[in-house]
Structure formats: structure tokens, C-alpha cells
Amino acid sequence: MKYVIGIDLGTSSVKTLLVNKEGEIKGEATASYPLIHERPGYSEQNPEEWVNGTVACLKQLLQESGVAAEEIEGISFSGQMHGLVLLDEQNQVLRNAMLWNDTRTTQECREIEAKLGNQLLDITRNAALEGFTLPKILWVQKHEPELFAKAARFVLPKDYLRYRMTGRVQMEISDAAGTLLLNVPEGAWSDEIVRAFGLPEGFCPPLLGSTEEAGTLLPEFAQRCGLSPNTRVFGGGADNACGAVGAGIVRQGDALCSIGTSGVVLTYEEDKSKDFGGKVHFFNHAHSGAFYAMGVTLAAGYSLSWFKDSLAPGLSFDELLAPVGSLPPGAEGLLFTPYLVGERTPHADSVIRGSFIGLSGTHRREHLARAVMEGITFSLAESVELFREAGISVERVISIGGGAKNPVWLQMQADIFGTPVVSLKNEQGPAMGAAMMAAVGSGWFGSLKDCADRFIGYGKTYEPIPANAAAYARLFKVYQQVYAATRSLNEGLQEFRG
Structure with a gap:
């Protein structure tokens, strides 16, 4: 062997x-x-x-x-x-x-x-x-x-x-x-x-x-x-690049959504003329002649960890998120922006901070939890939108990290991105991508695409639910207004921050 x-x-x-x-x-x-x-x-x-x-x-x-x-x-x-x-x-x-x-x-x-x-x-x-x-x-x-x-x-x-x-x-x-x-x-x-x-x-x-x-x-x-x-x-x-290879992002139409402490949306591209004006990163990929475009949300999983540690320290993540699936898209009129430590894509802004918008006396902890999950996903969707505006096709999203461990969140990603979302059977991240590069270099496979077909197994596919996708499309337009509406307020608060 x-x-x-x-x-x-x-x-x-x-x-x-x-x-x-x-x-x-x-x-x-x-x-x-x-x-x-x-x-x-x-x-x-x-x-x-x-x-x-x-x-x-x-x-x-x-x-x-x-x-x-x-x-x-x-x-x-x-x-x-x-x-x-x-x-x-x-x-x-x-x-x-x-x-x-x-x-x-x-x-x-x-x-x-x-x-x-x-x-x-x-x-x-x-x-x-x-x-x-x-x-x-x-x-x-x-x-x-x-x-x-x-x-x-x-x-x-x-x-x-x-x-x-x-x-x-x-x-x-x-x-x-x-x-x-x-x-x-x-x-x-x-x-x-x-x-x-x-x-x-x-x-x-x-x-x-x-x-x-x-x-x-x-x-x-x-x-x-x-x-x-x-x-x-x-x-x-x-x-x-290795994380993308390890998740099978080796052909056009596939994108990666990784929700760890920070969040990354990354897509494969072969056209070197793509120009995002610096709003997203554009790097050479591990595949010869290929590239990847990448957007970053600074406080993705960190936003949910902050919420749990601050408002539900005695609960596990499973317990905290269990009621979320029973709520409708939009958390009954509540929005969250995950700017807890500033933001990267599409707003390179170190001063902006997060917001709950629409908070009322009828909202309970599960509403806030759902709003946090939706706000993280909306932030990542802003990168997907930039890709599509530049003519990059996003036909399938492969989800890894914390966002891939919760079925409600996987469905939410499919509904907000407006595209099928699939998780991996065995997620090993960049180390697997590195091993795949050694396998191709050693002559086991002719390309990273061939290696991915052998090495990578996919789990369940979540298709967008049309009614949810339509609701999220409307809510996304509201979400995109929050940054501009709160930017000057956050600048005014800067002197009071510790």
C-alpha cells in the first residue's frame, strides 16, 4: 500500500x-x-x-x-x-x-x-x-x-x-x-x-x-x-486554496461556504480577466491556470459564539438552536448584522459594529438566535452577489465548518444563497487538500479534479424552498441598507468604546 x-x-x-x-x-x-x-x-x-x-x-x-x-x-x-x-x-x-x-x-x-x-x-x-x-x-x-x-x-x-x-x-x-x-x-x-x-x-x-x-x-x-x-x-x-481543494471546489459552478470563527465564501474561476475592484480577494488557485475569488465575514461563527456565551451560557449549541427551526424566515421582523469586530467584505471597515434591528417585546431568545444565523448568512451572501455580478456562476455551494453541522442552517444557506447546498461526509479541511496535492504530484491522478472524484464524499443536498427564498430575497434588500444607516452612528460611538 x-x-x-x-x-x-x-x-x-x-x-x-x-x-x-x-x-x-x-x-x-x-x-x-x-x-x-x-x-x-x-x-x-x-x-x-x-x-x-x-x-x-x-x-x-x-x-x-x-x-x-x-x-x-x-x-x-x-x-x-x-x-x-x-x-x-x-x-x-x-x-x-x-x-x-x-x-x-x-x-x-x-x-x-x-x-x-x-x-x-x-x-x-x-x-x-x-x-x-x-x-x-x-x-x-x-x-x-x-x-x-x-x-x-x-x-x-x-x-x-x-x-x-x-x-x-x-x-x-x-x-x-x-x-x-x-x-x-x-x-x-x-x-x-x-x-x-x-x-x-x-x-x-x-x-x-x-x-x-x-x-x-x-x-x-x-x-x-x-x-x-x-x-x-x-x-x-x-x-x-487547500481548503477549497479538500472540499472539492475544483470546477466552475461550485462555491465553498466555510463558517468558522470567521466566514469565507470562495468560488472557482478560470477567467483571469475578472476584476472585483478590490471588494473581494482574487488569488491564483492550486489548479494550474485557475483562480479563486473569496469574500470574508470577520465574525461569522464568532457572532453565534458571542450570543451563546452572553445570553445562554448554560446551554449547548444544540439546545440553543433547537427551537430556531420552528420560526419563519426573518425571525418575525428581526435583523442582525454580524459586525462585532468590524467587517471585511464588502465593507472593509474596522469601526462598524453589529446591530439588532427591529427588536420588540415579543421577541424571545430563539428569535435572536435565528436572526444571528440569518445575519451571518446574509453577510456571506453579499460575497455571492458580488461573484454573480462579475459573471461567476454559483450553481452549488459546499458548506463546511459550524454552519454545516446544523440542518436548519444548511437549509437557511440554500434559501438565502438561492442555490443547492451540500455538506461533506468527512470534513478534513486544508490538510486533506494538501494530501490531494501530494497524490496528484505523485502521479496517482491526472488532476485535482480526478482526485476529488475519488477522495471526496458528499452528504445530503438542501434545495432552496421557493417561498423561503422569495422571503429572504426581500429581507436581504433590507439587510443591505443597515450598514449605510449605522455607519455614522458607529463613528460617533467610537470615543466611548473601551
Whole structure:
């Protein structure tokens, strides 16, 4: 029997999956590591923690599964996006990695916009946000000039891990798309942006495809974790790209709805001319020549967790949501906007906050719970609407995360999105997507589409109920008015916030 390993290098932990040729999971291991918060808004990590955690997981996989090292053909990766790892001429790490959720770079974002103007969206297809990598590079360049003078190149988190495994410094393209240094439509580094900010020659490493082989394991790394040095290592993908692959978003017409702490709606696209004016993210996909458009709701599942912890701390989620299904769409005239921590899509606004609109004395806890679920889904539907306005077909939504665990919420998604919604039989997320990239790279399948047909099983399909869909279409128009109506009110409240 032959196997591949998918490694998901996350923000708080690394997860590894051992998968056979039928897509069956034969081993799993996880190791956590700390975040470093020296000041408010700072979020860093020591890259050595990623290496040590991965080694521990790989050793555990082999020991617990009993699989021989020679039976493992390939390894690939999913990685947290945008994190800055600066390397010197000897590829030694110069400082802790600045992570995607590090928000110290607002001024650098404004400088990028001022210097590049319309070129920024024309080239990168994305707006300058604090999470991206280029603002972090400029922050170090400005605030740590002596250290930056030693920087020869940069990589992203999973690409650093792959370097430590293979000895080759490369950057995989779906992750490179989140740096603000890549010409996304052309799939190449932007010389214009590199020159505009005076970055050194060779600062952007060679690009690598997601299923392209990066090399084999260094003998010393193979010995540390018990693998064979002949194990092939492949490019991998950004966590969102891998999550999409792991959910089967591999053909046009399919979209992903992921409701975790934040929420993501993501769709597959092959037309590189799509331009959303920066309202949604547009990145290179793990599939060669393909892209994905992505909208983000900052407080998706977090809104429901906040509601439960604040108003029903003694109930489980199942108990809290049990009465919701008996209520009609619209929660009897109650709306919720999930702006608890600001919003991302389509309103990049850090000041806006959430609202209950239409609250009356007849509303009970179950009305508020339903309104929260509907408000989260409406926010995600705004991204779906942007996709459709740009000519992207959304024919089916594959739902994962917390929103896929509740049948009422799955039906609600179908009714609000106006399209069939289906859950997965075995949801494994980005780690499975990484394993699929290793499977394709190893030659088990001709494409990620072929691999998805074998590896991914779908659950029940929820079709839109026409009467509900019509009611939600009317309510959605009301929901879309709330942001503009409350924006100035929230600005006025800003001075009173703790």
C-alpha cells in the first residue's frame, strides 16, 4: 500500500494526515505552538516552532500507523497565508515571522495605495490590507533598517517549512498571490512593485506550482522524523486554496461556504480577466491556470459564539438552536448584522459594529438566535452577489465548518444563497487538500479534479424552498441598507468604546 501525507501549518498548530490511494485517512497527528504578542496588534511566531511541531507529528504518524517509511510516496502542505519570514544570504531566519493577523501596518497600506494608485488593483487584483505580506516588509524596512539590510529574500510560513525539509528556497504560487507582490493574472512576480519599493534583487524567490515537485527530503530531516530521504515533496497551497481543494471546489459552478470563527465564501474561476475592484480577494488557485475569488465575514461563527456565551451560557449549541427551526424566515421582523469586530467584505471597515434591528417585546431568545444565523448568512451572501455580478456562476455551494453541522442552517444557506447546498461526509479541511496535492504530484491522478472524484464524499443536498427564498430575497434588500444607516452612528460611538 502507498500513502501520502498532508501537512496543514496553521496559526496555532500543525496538523498532519496520512492518506491512502482511496482517500482513506490512516493516521492523524497534531502539535500546537505559541503565538507571540509583544504589543497590541503584534502577532508573531518563531519559525523553528513550525519545524519542531512538524517533526513531532511525522514521527507520531509513523509510530502509531505502523506504516513503513518506504510506503510514503509524497508530502505536501497547506499553510497560513501572508506571514513574513525574512532570510539572510545563508537562508537563516532574521526575526520572528510576522503573521497574517498582525495589524501594525495600517500606515504602510496607505503608503502602498499612494505610491501605486490604480496599478495596485490592476496588478495584484487585491486591496492593500494589514494582513498581506508587502505591508509587513515595508514595516521592517522602515522600523528595523539594520536588520532589513541583511535580508536577501523572503518566504511564507509553509514555504519556509518546505525549505527546511528539502533545502530549496521556493514560493508556491497560490500563497504568493497573497503577498501584494505577485501579478495575479499573469502568475509572475511584479517587477513594477518590486522596483517601486526598492526591494533587493532576488528578494522574491522562484515560484512553484502546487502539485509541482520541490525535491526530496534532506537526509538529516528524514532521519529526524523517520521518513525515507526518497520521499518526494510538493509545492502545496495557501490554506484557503487547500481548503477549497479538500472540499472539492475544483470546477466552475461550485462555491465553498466555510463558517468558522470567521466566514469565507470562495468560488472557482478560470477567467483571469475578472476584476472585483478590490471588494473581494482574487488569488491564483492550486489548479494550474485557475483562480479563486473569496469574500470574508470577520465574525461569522464568532457572532453565534458571542450570543451563546452572553445570553445562554448554560446551554449547548444544540439546545440553543433547537427551537430556531420552528420560526419563519426573518425571525418575525428581526435583523442582525454580524459586525462585532468590524467587517471585511464588502465593507472593509474596522469601526462598524453589529446591530439588532427591529427588536420588540415579543421577541424571545430563539428569535435572536435565528436572526444571528440569518445575519451571518446574509453577510456571506453579499460575497455571492458580488461573484454573480462579475459573471461567476454559483450553481452549488459546499458548506463546511459550524454552519454545516446544523440542518436548519444548511437549509437557511440554500434559501438565502438561492442555490443547492451540500455538506461533506468527512470534513478534513486544508490538510486533506494538501494530501490531494501530494497524490496528484505523485502521479496517482491526472488532476485535482480526478482526485476529488475519488477522495471526496458528499452528504445530503438542501434545495432552496421557493417561498423561503422569495422571503429572504426581500429581507436581504433590507439587510443591505443597515450598514449605510449605522455607519455614522458607529463613528460617533467610537470615543466611548473601551
